[in-house]
Amino acid sequence: TTESSLTYLSNLDMVIGNNSSILLEAAALNVFPVQYNFSNGEQTDSYGYIKNNVVTEALSIEQLDDLIENKNTGELYYRNKAKLYDASINTDHEYSVQDKVIEVIDKFISSN
Numbered sequence: 077t078t079e080s081s082l083t084y085l086s087n088l089d090m091v092i093g094n095n096s097s098i099l100l101e102a103a104a105l106n107v108f109p110v111q112y113n114f115s116n117g118e119q120t121d122s123y124g125y126i127k128n129n130v131v132t133e134a135l136s137i138e139q140l141d142d143l144i145e146n147k148n149t150g151e152l153y154y155r156n157k158a159k160l161y162d163a164s165i166n167t168d169h170e171y172s173v174q175d176k177v178i179e180v181i182d183k184f185i186s187s188n
Contacts (some may be wrong), residue, residue: 090147094141095106095120099131104165108132112140117119123161128159 082105085091091102092110099109100123111126113119119130125131134140159165169176 082171090144092134095122097123099125100158101153102163103130104152106155108141108143109154110134110140118184128157130154130160145162 082101083109085098086105087104088102088107090108090110091098092112093099094112094114099111102109109125109131110133111119111121111131118133119126119133121127127135132143134143155165164170164173164176
């Protein structure tokens with residue numbers, strides 16, 4: 077089958093990834109985003125997701141296992157955390173940002 081990545085992500089309970097923007101996509105879809113370093117190197121936070129509390133960081137395989145086991149116990153609303161990176165979340169122009177940008181540009185051009 078062919079389905080969009082957004083459709084696929086929205087059907088998941090949790091997304092586990094290393095320093096990746098897929099974690100932000102998961103949070104925006106209200107899917108539990110967990111950042112785990114799959115390599116032996118140091119955990120990086122290039123996007124600031126850990127610092128800004130957008131993702132939950134798992135520092136060990138044991139902690140990751142615990143998060144998988146208890147993923148729904150916190151009943152967190154991840155979309156609100158993603159708003160720092162996507163200002164259109166929970167607005168009238170969510171999912172239609174391109175249309176809003178065109179509207180603003182057209183309005184600016186017509187007023188000059």
